[in-house]
Amino acid sequence: MKKITMLDVAVKANVSKSTVSQYINKRYDYMGEETKKRIEAAIKNLGYQPNYVARSLKQKKTSTIGVIVANILHTFSTQVIRAIEDFCHEHNFHVIVCNADDDPEKERKYIEMLRAKQVDGLIVFPTGENLDLYDQMIEEKYPLVFVDRMIDHLPVRCILLDNEKASSQAVSHLVKSGYKKIGIITTTLERKITPRMERISGYKKAIQEQGLALNEEYMKSVEVTEMKRAIKEMLSLPEPPDALLAGNDLSLMEVLAVVKEENINVPEDLAVIGIDEVSFASLFNPAITTIEQPAFKMGTKAAELLLELTKNPEKVAEKTVYRYEPTLHSRESS
Amino acid sequence: MKKITMLDVAVKANVSKSTVSQYINKRYDYMGEETKKRIEAAIKNLGYQPNYVARSLKQKKTSTIGVIVANILHTFSTQVIRAIEDFCHEHNFHVIVCNADDDPEKERKYIEMLRAKQVDGLIVFPTGENLDLYDQMIEEKYPLVFVDRMIDHLPVRCILLDNEKASSQAVSHLVKSGYKKIGIITTTLERKITPRMERISGYKKAIQEQGLALNEEYMKSVEVTEMKRAIKEMLSLPEPPDALLAGNDLSLMEVLAVVKEENINVPEDLAVIGIDEVSFASLFNPAITTIEQPAFKMGTKAAELLLELTKNPEKVAEKTVYRYEPTLHSRESS
DNA sequence: CTGAAAGCGCTTACAG
DNA sequence: CTGAAAGCGCTTACAG
Numbered sequence: 001m002k003k004i005t006m007l008d009v010a011v012k013a014n015v016s017k018s019t020v021s022q023y024i025n026k027r028y029d030y031m032g033e034e035t036k037k038r039i040e041a042a043i044k045n046l047g048y049q050p051n052y053v054a055r056s057l058k059q060k061k062t063s064t065i066g067v068i069v070a071n072i073l074h075t076f077s078t079q080v081i082r083a084i085e086d087f088c089h090e091h092n093f094h095v096i097v098c099n100a101d102d103d104p105e106k107e108r109k110y111i112e113m114l115r116a117k118q119v120d121g122l123i124v125f126p127t128g129e130n131l132d133l134y135d136q137m138i139e140e141k142y143p144l145v146f147v148d149r150m151i152d153h154l155p156v157r158c159i160l161l162d163n164e165k166a167s168s169q170a171v172s173h174l175v176k177s178g179y180k181k182i183g184i185i186t187t188t189l190e191r192k193i194t195p196r197m198e199r200i201s202g203y204k205k206a207i208q209e210q211g212l213a214l215n216e217e218y219m220k221s222v223e224v225t226e227m228k229r230a231i232k233e234m235l236s237l238p239e240p241p242d243a244l245l246a247g248n249d250l251s252l253m254e255v256l257a258v259v260k261e262e263n264i265n266v267p268e269d270l271a272v273i274g275i276d277e278v279s280f281a282s283l284f285n286p287a288i289t290t291i292e293q294p295a296f297k298m299g300t301k302a303a304e305l306l307l308e309l310t311k312n313p314e315k316v317a318e319k320t321v322y323r324y325e326p327t328l329h330s331r332e333s334s
Numbered sequence: 335m336k337k338i339t340m341l342d343v344a345v346k347a348n349v350s351k352s353t354v355s356q357y358i359n360k361r362y363d364y365m366g367e368e369t370k371k372r373i374e375a376a377i378k379n380l381g382y383q384p385n386y387v388a389r390s391l392k393q394k395k396t397s398t399i400g401v402i403v404a405n406i407l408h409t410f411s412t413q414v415i416r417a418i419e420d421f422c423h424e425h426n427f428h429v430i431v432c433n434a435d436d437d438p439e440k441e442r443k444y445i446e447m448l449r450a451k452q453v454d455g456l457i458v459f460p461t462g463e464n465l466d467l468y469d470q471m472i473e474e475k476y477p478l479v480f481v482d483r484m485i486d487h488l489p490v491r492c493i494l495l496d497n498e499k500a501s502s503q504a505v506s507h508l509v510k511s512g513y514k515k516i517g518i519i520t521t522t523l524e525r526k527i528t529p530r531m532e533r534i535s536g537y538k539k540a541i542q543e544q545g546l547a548l549n550e551e552y553m554k555s556v557e558v559t560e561m562k563r564a565i566k567e568m569l570s571l572p573e574p575p576d577a578l579l580a581g582n583d584l585s586l587m588e589v590l591a592v593v594k595e596e597n598i599n600v601p602e603d604l605a606v607i608g609i610d611e612v613s614f615a616s617l618f619n620p621a622i623t624t625i626e627q628p629a630f631k632m633g634t635k636a637a638e639l640l641l642e643l644t645k646n647p648e649k650v651a652e653k654t655v656y657r658y659e660p661t662l663h664s665r666e667s668s
Numbered sequence: 669c670t671g672a673a674a675g676c677g678c679t680t681a682c683a684g
Numbered sequence: 685c686t687g688a689a690a691g692c693g694c695t696t697a698c699a700g
Contacts, residue, residue, distance in 0.1 A: 003677095005676095005677055005678085006677065006678065007677080007678095013688085015686070016686065016687045016688075017677090017678080017679090017687085017688095018679080018686070018687055018688080018689095019686055019687075020682080020686090021678070021679055021680085022679095022680095022686090024678095025679080026414070028685085030685045031697085032685060032686090035686080047470075048675090049446070049449060049450055050678080051392050051450065051452060051676090051677055051678070052390075052451045052452065052678095053387060053396065053451065053452045053676090053677080053678090054391050054449045054676070054678035054679090054692090055677080055678055055679075056387050056678090056692095056693050057385075057387045057388050057391050057676090057677080057678075057679095057692050057694085058677085058678050058679045058680085058691080059679070059692085060692070062387065064451075065691065072416065076532045078412065082406065085432075085433065089432075094430060094447070094451065095431075096428060096429070096430055097421065097429075097431060098417070098423075100677085103552075106670035112383065113428070115383060115543075116383050116384055116385065116386045117386045117387065117398075117428065118385060118386065118387045118456075246433070253613065253614070253617065256614075256617040257616075257617055258567055259617075260616070260617055260621070269638070269691070277615075278614075279587065279614075280587070280590075280612075280613075280614040282591075282594070283587065283590040283591055283593075283594055284614070284618065285618075285619040287594070307380070307383075313691080337693095339692095339693055339694085340693065340694065342692080349670070349671085350670065350671045351671085351672095351693090351694080351695090352670070352671055352672080352673095352695080352696080353669090353670055353671075353697055355672090355694070355696085356695095356696095358694095359695085364669045365669070365670085366669065366670090369669080369670080384694080385691090385692090385693055385694070386694095387692090387693080387694090388676090388692070388693035388694035388695090389692080389693080389694055389695075390676095390694090390695050391676050391678085391692090391694075392675075392676050392693085392695045392696085393676085393694085393695070394676070414685095434679085439674075645671065
């Protein structure tokens with residue numbers, strides 16, 4: 001079963017490859033009606049499908065972009081990905097998604113593989129460790145957009161939640177409901193991941209603005225595997241918190257696991273609130289108060305910016321931070 | 335910023351393109367040590383990255399496969415995708431994922447686009463409507479694997495849950511716990527989607543095997559948007575069911591939404607059990623009994639089969655159904 | 669042990 | 685209005 005090529009079509013339609021190519025690319029400015037029809041018939045007849053690989057090689061563009069998420073386990077990542085895909089498919093771009101799994105080495109490998117595949121641009125949730133690669137892309141004016149995290153000083157467009165605001169919304173909501181001993185639990189800060197840092201700093205500022213005392217024992221940032229232990233520790237303090245802010249969806253799951261294991265009454269004994277919307281928030285008993293990121297909007301914007309850069313690669317690299325507003329969904333858990 | 339090509343490396347290392355190519359492809363059977371070193375140095379020095387598009391064109395393979403899922407909103411789909419990606423990345427294959435969104439037209443577009451991009455094979459959760467395309471791929475001996483759904487008579491390898499067994503596990507578990515009026519709710523059967531059909535037929539068989547009466551009013555298959563209404567209807571029957579089997583994760587969410595809205599006591603007033611594992615199952619109050627698909631194993635198998643076909647395209651097309659065992663997680667809701 | 673040459677399937681100035 | 689020719693960046697038999 002030999003593959004049908006453009007040449008086969010040309011022969012069948014009694015024209016040259018060039019003319020078939022013009023037809024395929026809808027450049028029929030001067031094409032005779034007769035010719036068009038013959039080509040169309042030949043294509044249908046032979047079941048010809050153009051080979052995008054050959055086209056890409058010649059045109060030096062693939063109409064494909066790459067997305068590297070730091071960790072696909074977050075609902076936020078999957079929502080952003082879906083938004084990117086929707087936008088790209090509408091604009092006839094393909095998307096290759098890779099999951100760096102919070103591992104800078106994997107991130108490096110994926111950046112290199114995707115670039116070898118000549119993708120036209122990259123949307124990255126950067127681990128932050130591959131500065132040489134980021135620098136290189138910037139220097140080459142390679143289309144690049146960061147999501148969720150930024151790297152200081154790097155002239156790259158970044159899509160971020162207003163993380164400090166998310167924390168402060170949580171804190172003021174809790175204070176309004178009468179809670180005064182507010183704890184926060186996030187995943188580890190070891191690698192200075194933007195959202196975690198900002199959510200912590202936003203929490204600190206908000207606590208102080210509310211005239212509450214900052215208590216170091218109410219702030220834990222640990223690996224997910226350590227999280228249940230850390231939460232239990234916090235809850236067995238002589239003066240335990242009466243409210244807990246989970247820094248993201250995975251942290252919230254750990255909090256709820258402890259709540260279940262220890263048979264804690266929510267919100268009577270402990271108010272719970274999570275940053276990131278989760279599928280079961282409103283179904284839960286009690287329904288969980290969450291702070292939602294506009295993931296779909298953020299993903300769409302990332303794709304939009306990237307495709308724009310793709311079309312216009314000479315655009316100056318510049319650090320532009322696009323901040324998005326969180327939304328509080330007040331439910332029963334706080 | 336001109337792209338560095340193999341020719342640049344060759345010139346710098348004082349060898350021909352051919353030799354550089356040999357080096358890149360690690361075919362140094364007869365290559366002099368000196369030459370190797372010079373090439374290596376030139377590559378490092380210039381920061382050369384091979385262009386996979388050119389290689390793909392020449393080799394007529396892209397080391398990329400496509401995955402088209404029927405509906406990415408199912409947790410099962412995302413887990414299968416992750417397994418496929420893991421397996422493929424291990425074997426140096428790339429994966430392009432598309433979401434057909436239960437729309438046969440989108441499926442058609444994606445199959446055509448992916449084939450134009452010359453992906454080496456396709457894993458499809460088929461909508462079932464594009465028989466001409468499926469046929470064409472089979473005839474061309476194009477590597478193809480179906481997941482979750484099969485199409486009668488089509489000689490394609492299929493990865494499926496033992497759906498009938500899943501239903502019968504649910505029914506016998508419920509019967510063992512003393513429930514006798516067992517309902518089932520699934521998404522619409524309009525397009526004869528395999529898992530829905532089989533879960534229904536498995537349910538019917540199990541009910542009869544258990545010596546219970548089959549009650550048509552206890553079986554509803556409707557669009558997700560209609561589901562809450564349908565559930566409420568079933569629950570307001572003169573003799574309502576005392577247990578409800580949700581046919582998949584999305585259906586389970588609808589059941590739980592009704593439970594919450596109507597303040598139903600689970601499992602006292604209504605036992606609940608769902609096919610598909612969900613992230614919150616064990617955190618919920620009450621914890622939800624689920625029947626899990628071995629999604630990771632299934633995805634891995636799909637990838638394994640496909641890569642095998644890719645290596646060995648002359649393998650006869652044959653209908654082989656790989657069935658996987660469901661696992662019951664007995665929790666508090668039933 | 670290494671190189672010259674052909675070719676993968678397209679696109680694109682340019683000629684006529 | 686259409687075609688001949690060059691070329692995108694590789695790989696691969698084959699020659700030497």
